[in-house]
Amino acid sequence: MNTRPPRLAKTLATAAADYQTTAVIPHCRVCSKPCCKLDTLVLELEWPQVKGLWLLAESRNAFDKRLASGRGPIEIRPANGLYYAHSRPCPAYDQAGGGCRVYDQPLKPVGCSDFPVYEDQGQITADLRCEAVDLDALKARLTQALGPGSRITRSADRDFPFLVTLSVKR
Numbered sequence: 001m002n003t004r005p006p007r008l009a010k011t012l013a014t015a016a017a018d019y020q021t022t023a024v025i026p027h028c029r030v031c032s033k034p035c036c037k038l039d040t041l042v043l044e045l046e047w048p049q050v051k052g053l054w055l056l057a058e059s060r061n062a063f064d065k066r067l068a069s070g071r072g073p074i075e076i077r078p079a080n081g082l083y084y085a086h087s088r089p090c091p092a093y094d095q096a097g098g099g100c101r102v103y104d105q106p107l108k109p110v111g112c113s114d115f116p117v118y119e120d121q122g123q124i125t126a127d128l129r130c131e132a133v134d135l136d137a138l139k140a141r142l143t144q145a146l147g148p149g150s151r152i153t154r155s156a157d158r159d160f161p162f163l164v165t166l167s168v169k170r
């Protein structure tokens with residue numbers, strides 16, 4: 001259960017969004033390993049996003065059958081009512097310009113907006129697979145947003161050490 005005060009979560013979420021806007025997104029156009037190529041990241045998708053991004057005209061049922069028969073896009077795997085794309089660039093990725101063609105649209109998966117820094121239950125998760133993430137700079141940004149009396153500690157996920165959690169100690 002989340003016992004963190006909502007105000008802390010809100011402050012962290014705002015600081016994370018600000019970090020994305022000012023430190024991460026400006027780097028995307030010159031990134032040496034763009035996440036949208038999906039060579040390391042896996043994109044989690046709802047059916048409407050698959051249909052819209054891959055420009056499918058068929059029904060979901062027909063698409064699922066196509067996937068099951070091995071005639072679907074090889075980069076998409078279905079699981080638990082969702083779809084996972086990996087190993088080929090996202091169809092919305094503008095490889096020439098390095099941008100996202102659905103940046104401000106509902107088609108954009110939630111995971112894209114959360115990557116590489118997001119607030120979850122009063123903590124910040126940073127994904128070091130993004131070369132634009134600088135943990136020291138992010139910590140400094142969070143400390144500034146939280147004000148005096150706050151200390152930030154960091155810990156890496158045991159199984160996925162590129163995922164780092166920043167926690168607030170008062």
Ligand code: SF4
Pocket residue numbers: 024025027028029031032033034035036115116129130131132
């Ligand atoms: S990995 Fe980071 S810097 Fe590179 S394209 Fe993705 S969000 Fe932008």
Ligand code: SF4
Pocket residue numbers: 035036043090091092093094099100101102103107108109112
């Ligand atoms: S939807 Fe946009 S941000 Fe998300 S992987 Fe595709 S191109 Fe990248």
